[in-house]
Each structure stands twice: as structure tokens, then as C-alpha cells.
Amino acid sequence: xxxxxxLLDYFVELTDTLIDGFDVVDxxxxxxxxxxxxxxxxxxxxxxxxxxxxxxxxxxxxxEGKLLELLQIQNDEGPCLDAILRGVPVVNADLxxxxxxxxxxxxxxxxxxxxxxxxxxxxxxxxTIGALNIFGADDSxxxxxxxxxxxxxxDVATIAILQQRDxxxxxxxxxxxxxxxxxxxxxxxxxxxxxRSQSISPSAAFNVLLTTARSTRQxxxxxxxxxxxxLEAPSG
Amino acid sequence: xxxxGEAAPRERALALLNREPRDGTLGVADILRRLxxxxxxxxxxxxxxxxxxxxxxxxxxxxxxxxRARHTEEMQFDVGEGPTRxxxxxxxxxxxxxxxxxxxxWPGFTPTALAAGMSATFSLPLxxxxxxxxxxxxxxxxxxxxxxTDLRIALVFADLATExxxxxxxxxxxxxxxxxxxxxxETQGHIFQAQGMVMVDxxxxxxxxxxxxxxxxxxxxxxxxxxxxxxxxxxxIVRKDQKLR
Numbered sequence: 001x002x003x004x005x006x007l008l009d010y011f012v013e014l015t016d017t018l019i020d021g022f023d024v025v026d027x028x029x030x031x032x033x034x035x036x037x038x039x040x041x042x043x044x045x046x047x048x049x050x051x052x053x054x055x056x057x058x059x060x061x062x063x064e065g066k067l068l069e070l071l072q073i074q075n076d077e078g079p080c081l082d083a084i085l086r087g088v089p090v091v092n093a094d095l096x097x098x099x100x101x102x103x104x105x106x107x108x109x110x111x112x113x114x115x116x117x118x119x120x121x122x123x124x125x126x127x128t129i130g131a132l133n134i135f136g137a138d139d140s141x142x143x144x145x146x147x148x149x150x151x152x153x154x155d156v157a158t159i160a161i162l163q164q165r166d167x168x169x170x171x172x173x174x175x176x177x178x179x180x181x182x183x184x185x186x187x188x189x190x191x192x193x194x195x196r197s198q199s200i201s202p203s204a205a206f207n208v209l210l211t212t213a214r215s216t217r218q219x220x221x222x223x224x225x226x227x228x229x230x231l232e233a234p235s236g
Numbered sequence: 237x238x239x240x241g242e243a244a245p246r247e248r249a250l251a252l253l254n255r256e257p258r259d260g261t262l263g264v265a266d267i268l269r270r271l272x273x274x275x276x277x278x279x280x281x282x283x284x285x286x287x288x289x290x291x292x293x294x295x296x297x298x299x300x301x302x303x304r305a306r307h308t309e310e311m312q313f314d315v316g317e318g319p320t321r322x323x324x325x326x327x328x329x330x331x332x333x334x335x336x337x338x339x340x341x342w343p344g345f346t347p348t349a350l351a352a353g354m355s356a357t358f359s360l361p362l363x364x365x366x367x368x369x370x371x372x373x374x375x376x377x378x379x380x381x382x383x384x385t386d387l388r389i390a391l392v393f394a395d396l397a398t399e400x401x402x403x404x405x406x407x408x409x410x411x412x413x414x415x416x417x418x419x420x421x422e423t424q425g426h427i428f429q430a431q432g433m434v435m436v437d438x439x440x441x442x443x444x445x446x447x448x449x450x451x452x453x454x455x456x457x458x459x460x461x462x463x464x465x466x467x468x469x470x471x472x473i474v475r476k477d478q479k480l481r
Binding site: 050074170175179186196224232 | 245246290291326327328329330331333360363364365366367381382383384387388390391392395423424425426427428429430431432433434435436437439440441442468
């Protein structure tokens with residue numbers, strides 16, 4: 001775990017962004033990057049569960065994190081799915097010994113060079129809306145303090161998505177989760193359109209979106225919509 | 237997360253939809269009307285409407301469960317404010333459990349809605365990312381704080397309506413659309429990436445790009461996810477002349 005002072009800076013930055021108004025996918029992406037640095041992880045991923053219980057990829061600190069999430073989603077097994085289903089963290093799981101628990105995911109993740117995994121549920125009172133997942137190339141063990149810090153980061157992610165306090169739990173989940181999921185879809189559409197139009201890879205396209213968002217001080221989803229508007233055929 | 241959990245709400249919604257009698261109108265209007273009626277029955281609503289909004293300035297109430305719901309919905313556009321417009325602009329659902337509490341928010345719309353017997357409303361935008369098709373708007377007779385299960389049911393009806401509107405891009409206007417149990421729009425991220433690619437490749441708008449992908453996937457017996465992966469890695473091309481089944 002990084003020094004306390006740096007961790008404090010991270011939490012302050014994250015909460016400042018929450019107060020100022022922000023793009024949810026951008027925020028979650030930044031959170032996974034911070035979580036990676038804070039925990040010393042080699043990859044961090046974040047997924048949400050939609051109204052039909054389908055697990056959907058939202059953000060990751062790097063390509064590996066994304067692939068590890070997609071692996072779990074596609075095979076319908078893995079630590080983040082367990083965390084969502086049970087609402088309790090999966091801590092210090094050794095992938096080398098987890099093929100009984102995750103027969104497809106564990107060997108594939110090991111083969112990709114990962115050894116340890118931790119998954120933290122994103123909870124709002126009685127419901128779990130997603131999970132924050134930490135992957136290590138070595139057998140990194142979390143002590144109880146580490147667990148508390150990363151669960152706190154997962155909690156910040158939950159708050160980011162469900163910001164308004166005067167709504168019932170279900171209403172928040174419906175309104176704001178839908179908004180977050182649609183933002184993610186928009187970003188995917190823009191990645192594809194930009195990739196084709198510029199003859200670059202989708203991940204290079206994502207970096208273009210990210211850089212543009214930073215330099216023009218706009219949200220990722222907003223930039224994505226502008227890109228699509230520029231590239232889409234006119235209506236009528 | 238199991239298939240059973242996913243199939244059940246959609247299966248139920250489709251069964252309810254199919255139980256509604258056809259009225260001789262053609263194309264997507266008929267099935268959307270039956271969807272509105274099915275939702276009204278299932279959620280004990282005053283009524284439901286599907287409004288198409290190609291942009292904020294134009295709208296069509298494509299379907300309604302009945303005349304009172306249609307009238308209330310149309311009124312929003314007469315006064316330029318209301319739940320449907322707001323859901324469309326905000327790109328997220330707008331739930332108003334008690335219309336009396338929003339007179340200041342919608343001073344033109346609220347009194348007339350209340351006078352028409354509507355006390356609560358929930359508008360769900362029908363979106364696929366940047367593609368905004370319109371909204372499914374629900375109205376209750378009494379103030380309503382829908383339970384979590386009811387909110388999920390509403391979202392399932394919205395998903396169905398979105399799917400129908402996407403497929404209607406390619407359908408013959410005189411054809412009737414019949415969604416299948418297994419033709420739900422898949423949600424894996426790379427599908428939407430491929431949608432963006434097809435949009436550029438074919439020079440069409442987003443809804444048509446997705447409609448063509450669905451049609452081609454169906455024709456070739458693939459899942460949409462599998463076709464999308466092939467579009468991304470360049471081993472498949474979506475053809476502009478692909479017809480809907």
C-alpha cells in the first residue's frame with residue numbers, strides 16, 4: 001500500500017471531482033488507475049450489474065484489467081461475479097489454486113501472468129451494483145488495512161454512480177445506473193467509429209478520446225458524442 | 237446472471253405483449269401499442285406511451301395504451317416541458333413519484349396532467365448509447381413509488397421497445413414485427429464498438445448500423461457478439477443490402 005499521505009491525496013482528488021460534477025465513465029477510469037497505484041496492483045477492473053443481472057464492463061486501469069473482466073463476463077464465472085452475487089469481498093485468492101472455484105477463469109488468468117486476485121463489491125445498503133477487482137502478478141496479500149482502503153475506494157465508486165441522496169435506493173439504481181451504462185455504450189460506439197475513420201486501433205481511439213477530454217476539459221461521454229455527431233451520416 | 241434469471245422477465249413481457257389483440261394497424265405501431273397495453277396491465281398504470289424523438293425539436297407519439305395517455309403525452313409537447321422531454325435531454329430515466337411535487341418544475345404540464353387523472357410518471361429514454369430513439373413513458377393514477385421489481389419490469393419493457401425500434405429501421409412498414417425470445421439485444425461492449433465501425437463503413441446512422449448487424453447475425457446463425465468480434469478483427473463485413481428476416 002502506498003504511503004498514507006498519498007492515499008489521502010487520492011481520496012481528496014476523488015471527492016473533489018464528485019463535488020464538481022463529472023463524467024461517470026471518466027471518473028471510474030481514473031478511480032481504477034488510482035486503485036492500481038494505491039494497492040500496487042498490476043491490473044484493476046470495474047464492472048456493473050444491470051437491471052437484468054447482466055455484468056457489464058465499465059472501466060480498467062489498463063488493457064489487462066479489461067481482458068480479465070471480459071474473461072469473467074464471457075465465461076460467467078470469476079471473483080468479481082462472486083463478489084456481486086454474495087455482496088462480500090473476495091480477498092487474497094490465489095489463482096494457481098482456484099481452478100476448482102473458477103475452472104475456466106483461473107487457469108486463463110494464471111496463463112496471462114496473474115497470481116492473486118481480490119474483488120470488492122460495490123454496495124448500496126441491501127443491493128450490490130457492481131465490483132472493483134484487483135489483480136496481481138505476484139502473490140500479493142492484503143492485510144485488513146489494505147482491505148479497508150480498497151473497499152473504501154469501491155464505496156467511492158458506488159457513490160459516484162448513485163449521487164443523489166434524496167431518492168430511494170431503487171430509484172437511484174434505475175436512473176443513474178442506466179445513465180452510467182449508456183455512457184459506456186456511447187464511448188464504445190465512438191471508439192469504433194473513430195478507429196475506422198482514422199484507421200487506428202480501438203484502444204488508440206480511446207486514448208484520443210481521453211486526451212481530448214482532458215485538453216478540452218469535457219467529460220469522456222460528451223467528447224464521444226461529439227465524435228459520433230461528426231462521423232454519423234446526417235438524418236433524413 | 238444465469239440464463240433463467242435473464243429469460244424470465246423478458247419471456248413474461250413477451251407473453252403479456254402477445255396476449256394483447258392486434259387491431260389491424262401495421263408495422264411497428266401495432267406492436268408498440270400492444271407493448272404499451274401490456275405494460276399498463278402489468279404495472280397497474282393509468283397508461284403508457286412510446287414517443288419517437290429524432291431530435292429535441294420533433295416528436296411523434298408512435299403508440300399509446302389509450303386516448304387519455306396519448307393526450308397527456310401530446311400535451312407535453314404543446315407546452316414544451318414534461319417527463320419525456322426531460323428524460324430525452326438527460327439521457328436517463330426520470331421518475332416522478334408524485335406529480336404534485338413538481339408543479340414548479342413543469343408549470344405548464346403538471347396541472348393539466350393532474351387534471352387528466354395522472355398522479356405519477358416514469359419516463360425511460362430508449363437509447364443505444366448516442367443513438368436516441370425516443371422514450372417509453374408510464375403514467376399512474378395515484379402517487380407511486382414503484383417497488384424495485386416494478387422498476388426492473390419497466391426497464392425490460394423499455395429494452396423490448398428499443399429492440400423493436402432498432403429492427404424497424406430495416407423492416408417493411410407493412411410487416412408486423414415479432415420479437416423472439418432469444419433476440420434480445422446483447423450488451424457486451426464490443427458490439428457497440430462494432431456498431432460505430434459499421435456506421436462509418438456503410439455511411440449510415442447508428443440505429444441502422446445496429447439493425448443491419450442484427451439482421452446479418454440472424455441470417456448467418458451467429459450471435460451478435462460473435463459477428464461484432466469478426467467486424468472488429470476484419471473477418472466480417474456488414475453488407476448494405478442485408479435485409480431483415
